Amino acid sequence: MSLTSELNKVLGTKEIKRTNHLFPLKDSTFRNKDLIEGIKVILSKDVTMSKITKKFEKTFSKKMKIPYSLMVNSGSSANLLAFQCLINPYRKKRLKNGDEVLIPSICWSTSLWPIIQCGLKPVFVDVDKENFNISLKDLEKKITKKTKALMLIHVLGISTNMSKLLKIIKKNKIILVEDTCESIGAKYKKKSLGSFGDFSTFSFYFSHQISSVEGGMICCQNKEDENIIKSLRSHGWAKDLSNQKKIENKNKKINKNFLFYNSGFNLRPTDIQAAIGLSQFNSLESFIKVRSFNRNKIIKKLIQDKRWRKQVSFINNDSNTKPSWFGLTMLLNKKYKNLKDKIFNNLDKLGIENRPIISGNFLRQPAIKKYNLKQKSINFPNSNFVHDHGLFVGLKHKVLNDKDVLKFADIFFKAFTI
Numbered sequence: 001m002s003l004t005s006e007l008n009k010v011l012g013t014k015e016i017k018r019t020n021h022l023f024p025l026k027d028s029t030f031r032n033k034d035l036i037e038g039i040k041v042i043l044s045k046d047v048t049m050s051k052i053t054k055k056f057e058k059t060f061s062k063k064m065k066i067p068y069s070l071m072v073n074s075g076s077s078a079n080l081l082a083f084q085c086l087i088n089p090y091r092k093k094r095l096k097n098g099d100e101v102l103i104p105s106i107c108w109s110t111s112l113w114p115i116i117q118c119g120l121k122p123v124f125v126d127v128d129k130e131n132f133n134i135s136l137k138d139l140e141k142k143i144t145k146k147t148k149a150l151m152l153i154h155v156l157g158i159s160t161n162m163s164k165l166l167k168i169i170k171k172n173k174i175i176l177v178e179d180t181c182e183s184i185g186a187k188y189k190k191k192s193l194g195s196f197g198d199f200s201t202f203s204f205y206f207s208h209q210i211s212s213v214e215g216g217m218i219c220c221q222n223k224e225d226e227n228i229i230k231s232l233r234s235h236g237w238a239k240d241l242s243n244q245k246k247i248e249n250k251n252k253k254i255n256k257n258f259l260f261y262n263s264g265f266n267l268r269p270t271d272i273q274a275a276i277g278l279s280q281f282n283s284l285e286s287f288i289k290v291r292s293f294n295r296n297k298i299i300k301k302l303i304q305d306k307r308w309r310k311q312v313s314f315i316n317n318d319s320n321t322k323p324s325w326f327g328l329t330m331l332l333n334k335k336y337k338n339l340k341d342k343i344f345n346n347l348d349k350l351g352i353e354n355r356p357i358i359s360g361n362f363l364r365q366p367a368i369k370k371y372n373l374k375q376k377s378i379n380f381p382n383s384n385f386v387h388d389h390g391l392f393v394g395l396k397h398k399v400l401n402d403k404d405v406l407k408f409a410d411i412f413f414k415a416f417t418i
Contacts, residue, residue, distance in 0.1 A: 022351035075181040075203025075216035076110035133160040154183035185324035212277030236264030327392040346415035357390035
């Protein structure tokens with residue numbers, strides 16, 4: 001009997017079926033041993049952020065080769081903390097109100113909103129139609145004297161040409177924030193994505209390569225930023241900062257246990273999340289291999305099938321990138337553009353859940369109008385192409401057998417029979 005069944009028997013609850021799809025977007029990565037680590041924390045009754053969180057942070061930094069890592073309650077919170085740190089008065093080189101931050105127009109909402117919430121000005125950049133990552137050609141066009149930072153999004157497990165990008169930002173003295181929420185474990189020239197920038201963010205949401213149910217990590221390169229982020233994460237407390245004693249000595253009349261050094265939020269994780277996340281993180285490489293195997297097996301089956309008519313094209317990594325595939329990403333053939341909605345609905349009804357590439361061209365989202373952002377979606381041809389033709393489907397965490405792949409192929413081709 002499985003652990004889940006055992007718990008359901010004890011608690012008198014029924015297993016919840018998450019989806020009717022044979023191929024869902026969200027495929028649980030949780031194994032019994034991951035959940036047991038979380039249960040151990042619950043049974044210890046010491047569940048708030050503590051020793052296990054610190055252990056996960058140290059393990060993460062060591063493996064990713066990033067000096068400082070701090071776990072938070074989500075990847076979105078990690079993005080918020082990166083920009084809150086950049087404008088913080090304790091930072092020697094901080095951004096000022098109205099400074100421009102470049103961001104690709106194919107993005108997620110909480111990659112964008114922290115820029116606005118921190119009083120900075122987002123400047124959208126078109127993407128590369130071949131791999132959906134930021135267009136370096138358009139990036140160079142958008143740089144002005146007011147450009148101070150780049151919110152780089154590593155899309156769905158691969159990246160742009162990091163060698164060229166780093167030359168551009170170094171030349172223009174641009175701060176790099178890497179949103180690696182979809183691409184944990186991917187590498188560029190054997191160096192982990194997320195280890196190039198001044199800051200990097202990761203997500204451990206349920207559908208990602210590894211999961212702590214909800215959770216994320218923010219990483220940085222120096223002690224000054226780590227102290228600021230640590231304080232911001234936890235109410236603005238001076239607690240656990242490397243310069244805590246110095247702060248206490250300057251404020252002897254205030255109870256040292258309740259000494260507030262900065263502005264702040266409560267974006268802390270629990271040790272329950274950290275225990276599950278750490279257990280998963282230790283198996284990241286095997287998860288990546290399974291996703292890659294399943295992706296390659298599905299693609300091979302589709303293109304060798306007699307029903308194959310190049311209905312879609314697949315994005316691929318270049319030779320410098322070792323991918324960590326988030327999903328199976330596709331572009332619909334142009335001749336099917338007017339049938340897109342019907343095809344996507346057919347896939348969904350027949351058992352292959354699907355979705356846009358991230359959130360599509362974000363300039364076409366209604367929230368843009370409310371916040372009076374001046375750039376127009378019409379000026380982003382590649383992002384519009386991805387918006388109109390792109391989709392991705394989930395990749396399972398268990399190795400697909402021939403029968404599973406045949407089911408996928410049958411559903412896929414049936415969806416195009418209109």
